[in-house]
Amino acid sequence: MRRWSTRGAEETRALGEELARELTPDGILLLSGDLGVGKTVLVQGVARGLGIDPRAVQSPSYTLIARYESGSPPLVHIDLYRLEPEETYALGLEEELAGPGVKVVEWAERIPMPVPSALHLSIRRTDRSDEREILEAGPSSISDEED
Amino acid sequence: MVLGIETSCDDTACAVLDGTGNVLASVVSSQLKVHRPYGGVVPEIASREHLRNWLPVEGEALRVAGVELRDIELVAATRGPGLIGALLVGLSLGKSIAYGLGVPFYAVHHLEGHLYSPYLGAAGEPATIPPESFVGLVVSGGHTSVYRVEGGRISTAAETRDDAMGEVFDKVGKRLGLPYPQGPVVDRLAEAGDADAHPFSVAKFSDGSVDFSYSGLKSQALLAIEALERRGVHSPGGNVDAGDFPPELADLLAGFRAAAVGQILDRLERLLESGPFEHLAVSGGVAANRLLRRRLAEWSAERGLDLALSSLVYSGDNAAMIAHAALRRHRLGLEDDPLEAEAASRLAI
Numbered sequence: 001m002r003r004w005s006t007r008g009a010e011e012t013r014a015l016g017e018e019l020a021r022e023l024t025p026d027g028i029l030l031l032s033g034d035l036g037v038g039k040t041v042l043v044q045g046v047a048r049g050l051g052i053d054p055r056a057v058q059s060p061s062y063t064l065i066a067r068y069e070s071g072s073p074p075l076v077h078i079d080l081y082r083l084e085p086e087e088t089y090a091l092g093l094e095e096e097l098a099g100p101g102v103k104v105v106e107w108a109e110r111i112p113m114p115v116p117s118a119l120h121l122s123i124r125r126t127d128r129s130d131e132r133e134i135l136e137a138g139p140s141s142i143s144d145e146e147d
Numbered sequence: 148m149v150l151g152i153e154t155s156c157d158d159t160a161c162a163v164l165d166g167t168g169n170v171l172a173s174v175v176s177s178q179l180k181v182h183r184p185y186g187g188v189v190p191e192i193a194s195r196e197h198l199r200n201w202l203p204v205e206g207e208a209l210r211v212a213g214v215e216l217r218d219i220e221l222v223a224a225t226r227g228p229g230l231i232g233a234l235l236v237g238l239s240l241g242k243s244i245a246y247g248l249g250v251p252f253y254a255v256h257h258l259e260g261h262l263y264s265p266y267l268g269a270a271g272e273p274a275t276i277p278p279e280s281f282v283g284l285v286v287s288g289g290h291t292s293v294y295r296v297e298g299g300r301i302s303t304a305a306e307t308r309d310d311a312m313g314e315v316f317d318k319v320g321k322r323l324g325l326p327y328p329q330g331p332v333v334d335r336l337a338e339a340g341d342a343d344a345h346p347f348s349v350a351k352f353s354d355g356s357v358d359f360s361y362s363g364l365k366s367q368a369l370l371a372i373e374a375l376e377r378r379g380v381h382s383p384g385g386n387v388d389a390g391d392f393p394p395e396l397a398d399l400l401a402g403f404r405a406a407a408v409g410q411i412l413d414r415l416e417r418l419l420e421s422g423p424f425e426h427l428a429v430s431g432g433v434a435a436n437r438l439l440r441r442r443l444a445e446w447s448a449e450r451g452l453d454l455a456l457s458s459l460v461y462s463g464d465n466a467a468m469i470a471h472a473a474l475r476r477h478r479l480g481l482e483d484d485p486l487e488a489e490a491a492s493r494l495a496i
Contacts, residue, residue: 034369035318035321035322035365035369036318036362036365036366036369036370037366038366040309040310040362041309041362044309055308055358058306058307058308058309058310058311059309059310059311059314059362061288061310061314061318062156062287062288062289062311062313062314063156063228063229063230063289064156064230065230065492066492066493067492067493068493069493081318090193090195090196091193091230092193092232129370
């Protein structure tokens with residue numbers, strides 16, 4: 001399992017950009033981590049890696065799903081912050097994850113089913129206020145958390 | 148008579164306006180409590196939910212307005228941005244009703260609805276004719292943007308690069324265990340605090356951009372809450388009275404709110420310097436924020452600007468603003484959209 005450490009939002013964005021390169025055109029990136037830890041910042045980096053202006057990437061906590069068709073491949077940015085796990089079915093999450101484009105999901109711990117082929121990262125703060133530790137989680141960790 | 152339909156995200160909404168823009172009825176599904184299957188905060192995100200809500204919501208709107216469907220002369224629905232499945236329901240309903248009645252149909256941009264909503268009249272009054280050119284601030288849970296409107300042409304002057312202002316109020320409030328919707332509760336508790344006792348800085352971009360950024364303020368506030376908790380200061384949570392809320396936390400919320408509102412004023416000031424304007428129209432759910440309303444009123448008065456604040460009834464998502472935007476276009480003789488208008492989840496204004 002890999003781990004990274006970043007200092008400042010720009011380094012977190014750079015990591016996102018690097019990760020965008022290893023995602024397949026229909027790949028899935030799952031993100032977990034507390035409020036304000038920098039999940040959307042990492043997604044901005046992924047967007048930049050896909051050729052999308054990162055300044056256009058806003059938090060979709062309210063809008064739930066944002067699509068960036070200009071990316072190659074396109075980016076689908078999903079945020080489950082407002083939803084309970086059972087509500088993700090109403091959102092059509094399964095269909096979204098099976099659809100085209102790179103899918104990035106914030107608050108991925110609320111996905112009620114395993115997502116086997118996804119890259120799952122958790123972001124957390126360290127003792128230094130601008131530092132973040134990013135850990136790659138095992139493929140089954142999400143369903144474990146739900147048990 | 149104009150029928151407005153809005154289903155871009157959580158709520159199913161229907162409104163009836165007369166030809167002067169007077170709102171005869173504006174119904175939002177969450178007011179009707181049509182259903183709450185899981186209790187608490189249930190976004191009616193599924194197209195299925197919008198479909199289930201539609202008939203009761205439309206029925207209530209027509210009943211309150213005292214009209215029948217056959218009296219409708221114009222139909223408008225939101226075409227985007229929003230959740231595609233949810234948008235499709237409202238848009239298809241709107242097209243079908245317009246087609247069935249043989250009346251014009253308008254597909255309206257959600258933010259165009261918000262932008263013109265400050266010119267909707269109070270209940271029983273006709274809408275005001277919007278000025279030819281104005282600056283519109285839309286600030287809500289999902290949006291924080293400023294637009295320049297000139298002769299009906301809308302261009303984006305500033306927008307958030309991360310979180311919306313309403314979103315960070317809700318998230319900070321949720322961290323304190325406050326009930327949904329947390330934003331208004333944070334606003335209320337901040338009233339009792341002293342912003343100078345716990346100041347936060349106003350976010351600025353080093354490149355001089357007038358765009359907004361609220362994610363840094365959110366992180367700072369969350370860290371400050373954590374620091375207070377380590378010192379034994381905890382939020383009682385729930386629907387707490389200001390009198391039972393720790394003063395240190397009230398100061399923190401007051402400082403947080405002052406920095407959030409301060410950022411809005413900073414951007415407006417810089418936009419005024421770069422391109423003078425005379426009219427400012429403010430809409431969106433956060434237009435209900437007390438400090439924002441007070442500061443905007445002072446700021447506009449000092450500069451001799453005409454301020455139109457959307458009435459509290461129309462600051463959140465609603466269908467009256469959609470009907471109103473369509474009526475404005477219709478009065479200007481702008482052509483109605485063909486029934487082929489498509490829903491779009493992301494839509495440039």
